[in-house]
Amino acid sequence: MSSEQDHLKETDTEARFEFKKEQKAAFKADKGLTEETIRLISEDKDEPEWMLQRRLRALKQFQKMPMPTDWPGQPDLSEVDVNEIVPYIRPDIETRGGAESWDDLPEDIKDTFDKLGIPEAERNALSGVGAQYESEIVYQNMQEQWQEKGVVFMDMDKAVQEHPDIVKEYFMTKCVPPSDNKFAALHGAIWSGGSFVYVPEDVTVEMPVQAYFRMNSEGMGQFEHTLIVAEKGSEVHYIEGCSAPKYSAFNLHSGGVEVFVGEDAHVQYSTVQNWSKNTYNLNTKRAIVEKGGRMEWISGSMGSKATMLYPASILKGRGASDNHITIAFAGEGQNIDTGAKVYHNAPETKSTIESKSISKDGGRTNYRGLVHIADGAANSSTSVECDALMFDNESTSDTMPYMEINESTVDVAHEATVGKIGDEDVFYLQSRGLDDDDAKQMIVSGFIEPITEELPIEYAVELNRLVELEMEGSLG
């Protein structure tokens, strides 16, 4: 262990994930969501008029749309009252749009990220870090070599000011319009922070770009927007990790992610979601993939009270491809409703979906997926595999893999398994020296192994550790 990490020795598991800082905010919008609030947010950010107008239009749509309540087995959203959430909080720091270096950050914020291991991670493997403390990006750094090649990685708010042409074209216009669903509309009205990534033609960003998001104030929502534009022939891997300390009032996270995968470009988007157990995590993530492009969605959903997340890929150009890898873990009181959506809108498109879910202590996981193959998308293929592992008779798992196939020359494969962890398997491992928890942990890590083996090493390690912590029941 290096000396930089000595502080970690002193904190136990609980402290590492449940630490919370005294709240010091410079600006705090009044509770409730009105046109007034939206204007205030936009003004405080010095936004151009067009962005204000987009926010107001989204607010109207949000107010018109009903809450989704009729999906079979969906999480109960009746506790979600948007008026109760303080939608926008800016941490009390002098620099807007990110501090230039780690040392410029206030001590308590640094401490928070230290506990998450961000600076080590950056030093070791990452080419850029955007850490979102509450609603603003407070720290941004991109290694110089990428800047020289024209790669942009910055706070989304800053991108509105500095790259208005690109943002105006792509921001909630053709990929995720606010009309898509009620929470996309809410997001469009009150979004704040997030990341903007632009990779020019034929540039490969070899190391993953990472952002961490945290919620740290009681009763607040987090609505960050991520926009990734990967031009023709480019390649980038974006990692998003989320966690929130534990609070009594409920939290809402409703992020928006839009990815534009250019011709023959390759984008991988990985998420580790570890929100605290009172968070409603309702996101909209979507990619549009041009000819020969490739989109990969990797999601690990461990935390939250309820998650509804179905990353979507629209395979628009001939030969575009998609790969979804999803791991969900639901413990006591959790309903993790995840899945994947793929629209095959061109010939010779290909998608692969692998989903693994684990439920224990009465938790519920659902796989809810849709594969749509349009008329004319000849010679396309799709393969869907979803496996569920339950720890006990109290836990639930459902699989709802919808398929809409409107083309005859396609190759469709689907496989689903649901099983309970075997007592004989646990006893076998125990008889070799592993205790009950370690035995179950080993079985679970074996269960998700086909997925973790495809991940970058540091990501696989983090995911395994989070699963391990979940199983110890030590996370809030």
Place this chain on the structure above:
Amino acid sequence: MAVLEIKNLHAEVATEDGEKILRGVDLEVNSGEIHALMGPNGSGKSTTAKVIAGHPAYEVTEGEVLLHLDEDDFGADFEIPEDKRTWDLLDLEPNERAALGVFLGFQYPAEIEGVTMTNFLRTALNAKLEEREELFEDEDEAEDEEEDVGYDTSPMEGPVDEGEVGVAEFQQLLKEKMELLDMDEKFAQRYLNAGFSGGEKKQNEVLQAAILEPSIAVLDEIDSGLDIDRLQDVSKGINALRDEQGTGILQITHYQRILDYVEPDMVHIMLDGEVVMEGDASLAQELEAKGYDWVREEVYGTA
């Protein structure tokens, strides 16, 4: 020398109105000895094995399963204090029994997908060594340990604590043991028992015993489903456990065949949940010739 002593063991299936299976088993196995446990189907052999290892499906209603250890049973560097030389296994979890050196070779080993042999065996070996430390620790020391929980490193980085036996050291150990058993080294990267043939699974049970170096190994029908070549490999492995590690073997079998390769010091015969007859290797031969009706007649005076 370690001694496994089973005294008047009664056990039933752990359900309401569970069937009584063991009705007073007495049995003693010393390390360094090979014992055969024979008996007709349903006589309680496998149940005895599972109860020794702590299988939760059975409830012990009477009797004891004791493990007696000598000062130096865990090697010269590990002195076992006088007050911790006798353990009642029935008070311990299955993994604690394993830590004290009790091994069960399964008749039907579990298949664990996604967990490589190397990962599993190294984890098991380190868990065993760590648990053993804890069992022999003073209670004050144990409390100090408790405070040292949680992450040592960031979740973004690999585990720093490799356990007592590191990766490189373990790979060398595994390689040696696999050579000894004539196992293909590609086994090391296969998932634990997943897709193994019946014979490969049994060979793997012996390999695990060779790695974990138990004081007492109970092998439940290790010879069933083996062809003649594999039977010889497995037998060689069992003899090596005894000769090189001083493991005491309690071998449950239906057939004389394996006993031609693994010669027992003692043969015990079970009937209806009890050990009813004991003798040297010649007893197994006599049994092979005369069958269990002969045993019944000898014991109950009726066939």
